Amino acid sequence: MKITCKRxxxxxxxxxxxxxxxxxxxxxxxxxxxxxxxxxxAGMPATQQETFCSRFNDRAKVIATTLAERKGQxxxxxxxxxxxxxxxxxxxxxxxxxxxxxxDQKRSEIYTTLGTKVTTxxxxxxxxxxxxxxxxxxxxxxxxxxxxxxxxxxxxDTAVAGRKxxxxxxxxxxxxxxxEATAKAQSSCNAGTDPxxxxxxxxxxxxxxxxxxxxxxxxxEKVGMQVKSLAETRRVTIKKALDDFRTTVKVAQEKLKKxxxxxxxx
Amino acid sequence: MVVDYEGCTAPLIADGFLVTKNNMTHKQIIGAVITxxxxxxxxxxxxxxxxxxxxxxxxERPSQVMPQNPDPDRSQSTAASVVTVPDTIGEVAGKxxxxxxTDSTALDNEEESSLDQVNQGSDSVNNLGTSYxxxxx
Numbered sequence: 065m066k067i068t069c070k071r072x073x074x075x076x077x078x079x080x081x082x083x084x085x086x087x088x089x090x091x092x093x094x095x096x097x098x099x100x101x102x103x104x105x106a107g108m109p110a111t112q113q114e115t116f117c118s119r120f121n122d123r124a125k126v127i128a129t130t131l132a133e134r135k136g137q138x139x140x141x142x143x144x145x146x147x148x149x150x151x152x153x154x155x156x157x158x159x160x161x162x163x164x165x166x167x168d169q170k171r172s173e174i175y176t177t178l179g180t181k182v183t184t185x186x187x188x189x190x191x192x193x194x195x196x197x198x199x200x201x202x203x204x205x206x207x208x209x210x211x212x213x214x215x216x217x218x219x220x221d222t223a224v225a226g227r228k229x230x231x232x233x234x235x236x237x238x239x240x241x242x243x244e245a246t247a248k249a250q251s252s253c254n255a256g257t258d259p260x261x262x263x264x265x266x267x268x269x270x271x272x273x274x275x276x277x278x279x280x281x282x283x284x285e286k287v288g289m290q291v292k293s294l295a296e297t298r299r300v301t302i303k304k305a306l307d308d309f310r311t312t313v314k315v316a317q318e319k320l321k322k323x324x325x326x327x328x329x330x
Numbered sequence: 331m332v333v334d335y336e337g338c339t340a341p342l343i344a345d346g347f348l349v350t351k352n353n354m355t356h357k358q359i360i361g362a363v364i365t366x367x368x369x370x371x372x373x374x375x376x377x378x379x380x381x382x383x384x385x386x387x388x389x390e391r392p393s394q395v396m397p398q399n400p401d402p403d404r405s406q407s408t409a410a411s412v413v414t415v416p417d418t419i420g421e422v423a424g425k426x427x428x429x430x431x432t433d434s435t436a437l438d439n440e441e442e443s444s445l446d447q448v449n450q451g452s453d454s455v456n457n458l459g460t461s462y463x464x465x466x467x
Contacts, residue, residue, distance in 0.1 A: 152447075205433055
């Protein structure tokens with residue numbers, strides 16, 4: 065083997081250019097390389113058509129496995145839907161209860177402070193009235209909120225239940241249709257039908273099934289819109305309860321101010 | 331291996347090694363190639379390590395954050411429990427009205443949670459539709 069000066073330099077340059085590319089190519093994840101390969105395949109429809117039947121078993125297995133896996137995810141969601149919803153509600157109830165207890169504590173400290181300012185019987189009576197009025201208003205506000213939230217939950221349950229069957233049947237229908245299309249394509253391949261025709265028919269079936277599922281999926285999206293609408297309606301009730309509460313507290317405060325001789329600021 | 335200095339005008343012999351016109355000995359060429367190989371190997375391993383860190387980082391990030399603030403709602407409410415008692419009666423109403431915030435967010439939380447669940451259902455149906463790509467058959 066002869067190595068000339070020029071050849072040596074060329075060899076060195078070649079290593080310098082090629083090796084980093086080799087290293088980077090090795091570092092590219094396997095999945096990405098598969099995607100590139102798939103993309104190349106997509107650009108060769110004639111070859112795909114010719115080999116469609118010979119590759120069909122593998123393709124069908126991949127589709128069946130992915131479909132089963134994703135149907136499993138849907139089933140898990142479906143089976144846990146009610147318990148997940150109930151669990152979330154219990155957590156929120158507990159959190160609301162905690163916050164209300166803290167608010168009770170804060171108000172209690174405010175009443176105690178007001179009590180330290182009392183010097184006459186009239187002031188003492190005014191503070192007691194104020195406390196009673198505010199506590200009653202708090203009770204009314206909380207009751208309205210609790211009732212509204214409970215009513216909202218019932219409405220959501222009804223809306224979800226109303227669409228549940230539609231969604232489930234759409235999923236079942238989709239799964240059966242894909243299985244049927246796969247079986248039909250397999251049978252056509254076995255019968256020696258032109259692979260290009262089998263492929264074209266199979267593709268059209270899958271495309272149509274996806275379109276039907278997409279349309280049926282609209283049912284789930286309708287539930288979302290219903291939930292928003294239900295919340296908007298209930299929000300009006302909550303707003304009124306909060307406004308009523310604020311007005312009551314304001315009026316009670318003005319009464320208290322008068323007794324204590326504190327000047328109201330406009 | 332025979333090194334031919336064709337194209338190099340003044341081959342010399344120094345210390346028993348053949349020297350090129352550019353004063354590059356056979357040893358130096360091998361050394362340079364080895365240096366490049368080492369550099370490339372290091373770059374490759376650094377990249378591999380970096381990719382692995384990116385992957386594991388995604389999985390680790392939530393667990394690193396979670397313990398610091400496991401329940402933001404509760405932390406907020408704990409902070410809110412530090413009571414500032416109003417000095418004047420005029421401030422009393424304002425303090426008491428703050429309670430209303432607790433109830434005003436109750437329905438918002440319900441709505442948000444319900445929508446999250448509905449969207450999860452919608453996503454799980456959508457995932458079924460992407461089980462295959464009919465254009466890639």
